[in-house]
Amino acid sequence: MSFLRPKDNTQPWKGRYAPYDLVKELCIAVGVITLLAVLLTVLLSSPDDKPSTIAQWSHELPADFATTAAKELAGTSDTAEYGPPYNHESGSVQHFLFLHPQRWLGVSHPINTADDYVIKPLETIPNDPALTSALAEYKGATEKQKKEWSEAYAKPLEAYATAVEEKKAPPSTVSVNQSTGAVTVKASGAGPVPVMMTSLQSLAQSGGLEGGLVSSSQFFQTDYTKPLLFMADGGLLAERAEQQHLLGEQWGLMNETGSYPGQPWLWLYALWYQVEPMKSSPNADIQVLLIMGLLSLAFICIPFIPGVNILPRKIPVYKLIWKEHYRSEP
Amino acid sequence: MSVTPTTPPKSWTVKVREKGVEALPPDKLLPDGQPTYVASWIYVFGVASIASLIVIIGSGCILALKGPAWWHETGVGHFFNSIHLWSVELFFFVMVVHLWGKYWMAAWRGGRGRVWVTGAITFLVAVPCALTGYVSQQNFDAQWISTQAKDAMNSVGVGAFFNLTNFGQMYSYHILLLPIAIVLLVSLHVLLVRRNGVVPPIELEEKLTAMRATSPDAQHPPAGAGEVQS
Numbered sequence: 371m372s373f374l375r376p377k378d379n380t381q382p383w384k385g386r387y388a389p390y391d392l393v394k395e396l397c398i399a400v401g402v403i404t405l406l407a408v409l410l411t412v413l414l415s416s417p418d419d420k421p422s423t424i425a426q427w428s429h430e431l432p433a434d435f436a437t438t439a440a441k442e443l444a445g446t447s448d449t450a451e452y453g454p455p456y457n458h459e460s461g462s463v464q465h466f467l468f469l470h471p472q473r474w475l476g477v478s479h480p481i482n483t484a485d486d487y488v489i490k491p492l493e494t495i496p497n498d499p500a501l502t503s504a505l506a507e508y509k510g511a512t513e514k515q516k517k518e519w520s521e522a523y524a525k526p527l528e529a530y531a532t533a534v535e536e537k538k539a540p541p542s543t544v545s546v547n548q549s550t551g552a553v554t555v556k557a558s559g560a561g562p563v564p565v566m567m568t569s570l571q572s573l574a575q576s577g578g579l580e581g582g583l584v585s586s587s588q589f590f591q592t593d594y595t596k597p598l599l600f601m602a603d604g605g606l607l608a609e610r611a612e613q614q615h616l617l618g619e620q621w622g623l624m625n626e627t628g629s630y631p632g633q634p635w636l637w638l639y640a641l642w643y644q645v646e647p648m649k650s651s652p653n654a655d656i657q658v659l660l661i662m663g664l665l666s667l668a669f670i671c672i673p674f675i676p677g678v679n680i681l682p683r684k685i686p687v688y689k690l691i692w693k694e695h696y697r698s699e700p
Numbered sequence: 701m702s703v704t705p706t707t708p709p710k711s712w713t714v715k716v717r718e719k720g721v722e723a724l725p726p727d728k729l730l731p732d733g734q735p736t737y738v739a740s741w742i743y744v745f746g747v748a749s750i751a752s753l754i755v756i757i758g759s760g761c762i763l764a765l766k767g768p769a770w771w772h773e774t775g776v777g778h779f780f781n782s783i784h785l786w787s788v789e790l791f792f793f794v795m796v797v798h799l800w801g802k803y804w805m806a807a808w809r810g811g812r813g814r815v816w817v818t819g820a821i822t823f824l825v826a827v828p829c830a831l832t833g834y835v836s837q838q839n840f841d842a843q844w845i846s847t848q849a850k851d852a853m854n855s856v857g858v859g860a861f862f863n864l865t866n867f868g869q870m871y872s873y874h875i876l877l878l879p880i881a882i883v884l885l886v887s888l889h890v891l892l893v894r895r896n897g898v899v900p901p902i903e904l905e906e907k908l909t910a911m912r913a914t915s916p917d918a919q920h921p922p923a924g925a926g927e928v929q930s
Contacts, residue, residue, distance in 0.1 A: 383735045383897055385904075390734035399744070399751035403790055407755055410789075411782035418772060418781070419840040455860045464855040471857030478860040592868025599865065602847040611844050622848070626834070626841045630785075633830060635792045655855035670820045673808030680806075683902055687804035692901040695737040 417628040419614070424583070424597060427606040428574035432551040433534070433544065437527040438604040439570055442483040443563065444520035447603040450483040456599070457481060464656040471656075479595055484520075487600050491582040492569055501569045504562035511561070519561035526557055551575055618643055638662070729894050738898050742805070745798035746893075752791035753886060757879065759784040764875050768838060788830055795823060807899045815896060818889040822882060829878035835864050836871045846870075 428435040441447035451461030455478040463472050492505055508516060526543035533540040543556045553571060555564060573579050583597040601607055608617070616622035623640040626632040642648050642658040651657060673679050682688060689696060710718075762780045763771060771777035799819065808816040835846040846864040853859035863869055 383900065386736045387733035388736050388739075389732060390738065391732065392730060395747050396751065399747045400754050403748060403751040403755050403787065406790060407759075407783045407786040410786040411779060414782075414786075416778065416782035416785040417839075417841065418778065418837075421838065421840050421843050455854060455863075462851065462854070472855055472859075475857035475860035479863060592871070593863075593866045595863060595865040598843060598847050601843070607840075607844055607847065610840060614840075614844075616844055616848075618848070622844075626845075631789055633834065635796070635827060635830070653855070655852040659852055659856050666824050670817055670824070672803065672820070673813040673816050679808070682804050682806040685804075688806070688902050691740050691742050691801065691805055692737055694739040695901050695904070698736070 414630070417626055417630050419610075419627045422601060422606050422610065423577070424574050424579045424601060425577040427601060427604060428571055428579075429551045431604070431606055431609075432548070432553045432571065433527065433530055433546045434605045435574060436553040436555070436567060436571060437524070437531050438600070439488060439567060439574075440520065440524035440527050440563075442487040442600065442603065443567075444517065444524045445484060446521075446524065447483055449481060449599045449603050455479050464653040466653060466656045466660055469656070469660075481596060481599065483600075484516075486596055487583065488566065488570055491573060491579055492566055494578070494582055495569060495573060498569065500565055504565035504569075507562040508566060515561070518559065519563045523555060523557045523560040523563040523567065526555055527553075638665070724891065724895055729891075731894075735898060735900065737901050737904065742797075742801035743898075745794045745801060748794040749791060749798050750886065750890070752787050752794055753882070755787040756784065756791055757883075759787060760875065760879070768836065768871060772838065784833075788833070792826070792830075795826070799823060805899060806902060809899055809902075810896070812892070812896045812899055815889060815892045818885055818892060822885040822889060825878060825881050825885060829874065829882060831864075832870045832874035832878060836867060836874050838867065842867075 424435075438447060442450060445451070448461065449456060451459045453459045453461060453463035454472050454476055457477060457480065463470075465472070489505070489509070492501060495501060508519070511519070526541060529541045530544040530546075545554045546552070547554075551571070553568075555567070557564060570579070573582075580597060581591075583600060584591040584594060611617055611622065612620075614625075614627045616625050616627070621637075621640045621644070623643070624633045624636040639658065639662055642661055643654060648654040648657050668675060668678075759780050763777070763784060766777060771781035802816065802819065831845075831849065835842050835849070850859055850864045853862055853864055862873075
């Protein structure tokens with residue numbers, strides 16, 4: 371407990387004193403900082419790029435939206451395969467040696483991508499007999515059948531996405547009308563899924579999907595986990611982020627949109643993602659956080675770390691800091 | 701039979717007052733003089749950190765009074781958001797310079813370890829405080845930063861109770877919980893500085909320690925000590 375109640379070996383200063391007005395100093399400092407902040411505000415303002423919406427996504431990148439929605443239904447999207455805290459899968463579960471904190475803390479924000487992103491929103495659409503029938507058929511099917519239908523629908527869309535990414539000719543099984551945002555998929559063996567997905571696309575383009583995904587049974591809602599993860603599974607956010615130098619390989623962790631400084635205090639944290647083995651590790655996040663946790667602990671304990679705590683005596687920067695003192699009292 | 705007069709037990713209030721005044725008498729809490737060695741630009745960065753924090757809290761209070769959507773819709777709101785942003789940038793800048801300065805001064809000497817520790821923890825708590833601000837912005841930055849940073853939080857299990865994609869939770873952390881923690885830490889830090897005094901220059905401290913060890917009048921001040929320059 372000596373750390374909590376250390377021996378107070380400070381001695382009252384018996385040397386000379388000079389008048390020092392602490393309150394005046396603070397008032398002047400507040401004034402100067404306020405002036406600087408106002409000056410920077412007038413000169414540079416602050417960024418405020420409008421958020422992306424699901425309606426915008428489904429209009430601007432209709433094939434990407436359809437592909438993502440198909441993967442959510444098939445259970446093959448990043449969120450569907452993520453693992454805790456969203457589900458019991460293992461796609462994004464990280465560990466370090468015997469440490470499995472992500473698994474230990476369990477599923478705290480459950481997301482069933484097929485239900486939450488596709489089935490439940492579709493159930494809110496009234497007066498559509500074809501959709502009602504398709505939903506009934508889908509829900510009545512076995513899990514194996516559902517998976518076969520979903521994958522049959524998702525397959526041509528994934529081939530389309532790959533062709534677009536590799537700048538090759540897209541397959542004829544998918545046609546996209548960029549002006550209307552309509553996506554037509556020729557998928558044999560997809561059962562009721564094409565009807566469902568066409569309805570979902572229409573619902574998204576009308577703006578009706580946004581509110582349906584906010585996870586709360588109450589009127590007032592503040593948790594955007596579901597719509598954000600749905601959008602992150604698609605390509606719109608990443609496309610915008612790349613244009614704004616926000617991707618991981620662009621040190622995006624510490625950046626923000628535009629030419630603003632962002633969070634430069636995260637530079638050391640961002641640095642570890644750029645070096646091996648973290649750069650290519652599937653467990654990069656936990657590795658970086660453990661490194662930063664250790665470094666943070668060391669930072670707090672600097673006064674007690676041998677070597678580090680005597681460096682200031684060895685490298686006399688203090689002579690520069692107190693040069694007035696040393697000049698007057700050599 | 702004589703009755704021994706008994707002093708009534710001190711109330712908790714009296715005990716707290718006496719302890720407080722003993723630890724920090726008013727002239728120590730708010731002194732009007734400082735040792736002559738407190739003469740360097742580096743000292744400015746400590747008070748500049750507090751000043752930046754005051755501007756952050758002031759601009760943050762105005763933004764909080766009007767609600768989280770206000771600054772997206774009005775020029776005045778955007779102005780105060782910009783003040784808030786730049787005061788945060790200034791806060792981190794001056795705090796980093798302050799920390800480096802204190803490191804090269806070995807400012808933990810003479811039982812001042814807790815001063816360093818509270819300062820370092822303040823810096824570390826300020827980082828998530830800023831992060832929760834970035835993810836509470838309700839714009840594209842918030843969407844991107846929250847969906848990317850969630851993986852780091854989830855990887856160590858923190859995401860189970862600290863959900864970066866939950867605007868309501870992040871907003872609460874940003875405008876209430878973490879600022880309270882920072883203000884308490886800074887208050888403790890400043891009180892410890894006032895209690896222990898400003899750390900003396902390295903060679904001077906060694907000289908004084910040697911004097912104390914060799915002289916029976918160890919507590920006697922060197923020549924000229926005790927004079928207050930006017």
